[in-house]
Amino acid sequence: xxxEVSEMHMFRAFVLEENGEHEAALDVxxxxxxxxxxxxxxxxxxxxxxxxASLGRAEDAARLYRELVDRMPDNHRWHAGLRxxxxxxxxxxxxxxxxxxxERLAGLYAELAKAHPRxxxxxxxxxDFFPAGDPRFRAALAAYKVTGFGAFAEKNTAGxxxxxxx
Numbered sequence: 001x002x003x004e005v006s007e008m009h010m011f012r013a014f015v016l017e018e019n020g021e022h023e024a025a026l027d028v029x030x031x032x033x034x035x036x037x038x039x040x041x042x043x044x045x046x047x048x049x050x051x052x053a054s055l056g057r058a059e060d061a062a063r064l065y066r067e068l069v070d071r072m073p074d075n076h077r078w079h080a081g082l083r084x085x086x087x088x089x090x091x092x093x094x095x096x097x098x099x100x101x102x103e104r105l106a107g108l109y110a111e112l113a114k115a116h117p118r119x120x121x122x123x124x125x126x127x128d129f130f131p132a133g134d135p136r137f138r139a140a141l142a143a144y145k146v147t148g149f150g151a152f153a154e155k156n157t158a159g160x161x162x163x164x165x166x
Contacts, residue, residue, distance in 0.1 A: 006039035013047060017054075026051045042071065049081055058089035069112065073119035082108075083129075105129045106136060 009028060016025035028034055029048050038044045049064035065082035069075065086108060087101050105126070112122045123144045130137035 002037070003039055005037050009034045009038050010040060010043060010047070017047065017051060022051045022054050026055070042068070046078070049078075049085075053081065053085055053088075056088075058085045061085035062089060070115065073112070073116040074121040076121055076125075079121055079125055083125075102129055102131075102134075 013025040013028040016028065026048060029038070029044055035044070045064055045068055049061050049068065052064060053061035062082060062085035065078050065085055068078040069082055072078070083105060086104055109122060109126045116122050126140040127137065127144065130140060
């Protein structure tokens with residue numbers, strides 16, 4: 001019965017979110033009477049992060065997305081939400097600082113790389129925001145090739161290419 005009650009609260013919050021009633025949906029997810037009954041902690045956090053982002057609360061959204069990324073560092077959707085929240089928070093503070101956006105993301109991903117050294121996503125995603133001419137792009141690419149795709153490619157192409165079983 002606990003699961004069904006949990007899903008009912010999550011569904012209610014989802015319907016409110018879809019109806020554009022983001023504050024009411026957030027209230028369902030954070031009200032003590034319902035929050036304690038929600039079994040799907042990850043789903044609750046993700047929906048709360050989305051709601052905070054849609055309400056323009058970039059810092060709250062970033063905090064929740066960071067918590068999610070720390071739980072599952074290879075989830076690209078959470079990384080996208082985290083990057084969007086960080087950049088929206090940065091643009092609110094400094095509206096015309098595009099280079100500071102790259103710096104903020106570089107700092108974030110350096111911190112994430114230390115916390116999650118085995119995450120492929122954390123090694124790969126800096127390639128999306130570093131300009132190709134930036135020396136950090138080359139360093140990120142080299143690190144990704146060595147620990148990510150490169151290791152796979154070397155293993156599977158040694159001696160003339162990928163071997164297929166027939």
